[in-house]
Amino acid sequence: MIKRPFFTLGKKPRLPYALLVKEALGTVKDLPPPGTIILPYKGPALTGAGLSIHQGDRIRTGARFPLTSGAPAPFVATATGRVADLSTQRGDRGRVYPSIILETATPDERDDSFFKVHQEGVAEKIFSYLEGLPGMPSFSRWFSKTSQVHTLIISGMERDLLITTNQFLLKTESEVLAEAIQTLKEMTGLERVVIAVPPGSVSDAEKTGAEVSVVRPLYPNGNPRLIVKEVLKKAVPMTRGLDEGGIAFLGADALVALQPALTKGEIPTHRVVTVVNKGGTPVHARVRVGTPVSNVLEALDIETEHGDRVVVSGPMTGRTLYAPDEPVLFDTEGIMVQDRSQVLTGSDTHCINCGDCVRVCPAHIPVNVLIRFLENRLYQDAVDACDLLYCIECGLCAYVCPARIPIYHYIALGKYEFAQQMAKEAAHA
């Protein structure tokens, strides 16, 4: 836990990102192939019925399936094996999605359908194939007729503290990044590619061939919205998608993972994650996508006990797992383990109106008033009077709150409930 200094002078807390130096990078650990991998399909809610995959089917790496006949997006496997089970998982906020549990087999057999698509050379088709990989962002906007993406902003730093994946990849695989950027430019006709990095990574960033933008390595400057603002000098509010303005945002990790697909037509199967143990020491590991978190922790000799906390991503914005059998996906930047003794609980004290949250908020939201609306479930008022939807979700308000109110949790709940309300109203309209 990062404590506040004794004398703060009322200044904002200084939360520096973990910075890597070239001399002490360490190497990436290649984890042994897991016996079982879990591949969730997190698209629109689907139930187990009507799946076009069945128990006992053999699947090859890179094979693409429509999950149901009417599913909007297909699904791409990241390993070879036999379907051991199909289960329905319940995610956060009541989301239900099917998961395919695959007993992996060696050697890896590659399905050549993606290679064929790649040979055709139609960018839109290539990206729609890649979208099916678990945890890949959607690329549909990139090829939209109305607002085609013209600027790609790559983050060479992290969204959250303690995690160092993007920096590590930038320092160790800058050639891979350079190739990926070059191919991407040729395929999609991007006008501008900018890479945002902390000051220590400028020379590595220059090797990628992208325009370099230096960002102060203090939290929350790695937040996508703040990076876009820093690069383009224009704030895009949370009420609008970044891509609406023709801007695409990708982490260096996503580009490194995509590189074999873009240049050679090989379906990506691995990604690098930062694993932070209870002592706060980071290790970088190359993991097959779909590997359960428990296998990753086991392979790195990190023991966990009942009552510990396992966080996907970092300490400010990450998501906790209740059991270690959730898989690493393409959007898993890191895993953080917190000892049970460090687990803090919130409180239900009222807001004392000290204003620390208001002064720390990078989105200028009147958190002190907002929290009162949210506590009383007045979501419409929270949106109208307190700009609830403009929150960029950095978690600093809850981090500084002396009353220890789980403000970020309230905000997340408020946004969700408001969206539900809106959906209900739209259905009745």
Add this chain to the structure above:
Amino acid sequence: MPDQKLYVVSHAPYCHTGSSIRARSLDYLLAALPAVLLGISQYGVPALRVVAFSISCAVLWELALNKAMKRPVTITDGNAALIGLILAMMLPATTPWWAVLIGTLAAVLVGKWVYGGIGCNPLNPTMVAFAMLLLSWKGIMDFDAALVNFAPGFPMAYPPASLKYFGTSAVEDFTVWQLLMGQQSGGIGTTFGLGIIAGGIYLILRGHLRWELPASFIAGLLVTASLFHLADPSKYGTPIFHLLTGSALLAAFFLIGEEASSPVNRIPMFLYGALGGFLTVLIRSIGIYPDGVVFAVLLINICNPLLDKIRPKAFGKGAQDA
């Protein structure tokens, strides 16, 4: 699944600065200590009695109200103790026990709990209580009458009252150093200017008190007092005199910064503080009370919600989103 290993699930963030309401309250108590100690050394046991009784009563009232309202016990957050201490600082050393008992009840019940407890009060609880005592028992709260039997070695006429009734000639003898060192009559913890300033600076450095509040309050007070003084130097005191007498310094560093009743944005903080300083001098100069602080603070508390509407635009919120 009784033997399955399960992790603790909660929402981000998973770390905290370590600040707490309790730590804030303790820092406030610590910051107020120098002024209180000098008061006790000047007035002796009667002052100690008021301070101790006021803090204990406030804490016990808080406990009783927690129980009566079936709420979690909140006496450990230190807020009740702070209310008790600040009230005692403003009272004369001779305040009878029942007045302290009623005053603390007024502060904790009427000032705080009727609105829902800590953080919900629109007015400074201590000021609510002090105003009630002042309006109900004028004699007890009249420093000249209350402290008539004390002879601590300096003039025992209450400076703001002397100024109000006899003009500047009556207070000419006070030097700035005397006033700063507490060589004046007044509440137990309001007279030791240097101690209050030191405590206030400590709070600012610790990040509990925003510098904008005391700075603008003092500026507002000095400017307004200068205008009055220039208009009629024989009737209205000097700005420094206004600042160092009565509860003005206590207001600047301990009263107007009470979290729930003060604004959090920068421009509102400046307006709020400056208005407080202005009203203090206005009430002192043309009102009927020698020390206008209590009503000035309550009045600016009322303005707070309106003032705090002046705030920066949310991230990326532009004309097209309005």
